[in-house]
């Protein structure tokens with residue numbers, strides 16, 4: 190039922206990749222950051238960088254999407270050890286869902302305790318504007334409804350339990366921290382919180398699909414993040430995620446708007462400095478069990 194190609198990587202494969210990385214750098218990251226489309230600039234805030242191209246990392250998939258550089262960056266943010274994915278993997282690139290989430294298991298084996306995920310998304314909530322930052326409080330996993338869940342297949346208890354809870358997927362303390370930090374930075378006017386819905390892509394949604402998703406309770410729609418969140422929670426990492434609303438989902442048959450990736454990347458560029466400040470300030474204030482000083 191689960192052909193080998195779709196089964197992802199074994200615990201030993203993940204361990205081998207993590208050990209390979211650990212052997213190349215003395216940095217031991219506590220925070221893992223994933224940059225969404227056009228948001229790779231987040232990695233630039235890291236000091237004392239050690240950078241790996243995905244194509245040089247054993248077992249790692251390769252980035253194929255414009256706006257996803259395909260580099261894994263180790264470094265520090267105000268002294269705190271971090272790892273940052275400059276580019277992620279998506280279902281529509283043709284990877285099985287178990288493979289696009291491999292980096293979350295590598296993060297775990299490297300010692301990461303907290304994951305911060307970012308993405309570009311289309312706004313379904315009519316109160317949202319392009320450029321808003323939405324703190325994700327919950328998700329709707331559409332591919333999961335059809336059985337395409339990254340945890341489908343044999344479960345290795347060394348990562349986590351067979352039936353992980355997802356009602357607490359998005360850490361509430363970290364959501365509050367983001368609100369506090371956002372307010373201190375003067376970002377409250379463009380910060381929202383809401384529900385993110387993942388679809389398979391790569392085609393953008395039809396008008397009828399956007400209307401349906403909105404009725405179902407989604408505030409933003411995208412093609413990523415949720416799979417990573419599920420795998421990160423399965424192996425016990427704390428998760429914070431946010432969407433940059435890069436475009437308004439088209440909900441109206443009279444509209445001339447057309448979703449396009451260029452607009453997505455452009456909005457990412459415009460908000461990248463603010464996102465960088467928000468993430469940096471959050472990272473410095475997240476408490477960890479390990480004393481990294």
Ligand SMILES: O=P(O)(O)O[C@H]1O[C@H](CO)[C@@H](O)[C@H]1O
Pocket residue numbers: 224225226227254277279307308309310390411412413414449450453
């Ligand atoms: O979710 P991220 O990786 O930010 O990318 C978003 O942007 C792309 C569409 O423009 C899709 O890949 C969508 O998921």
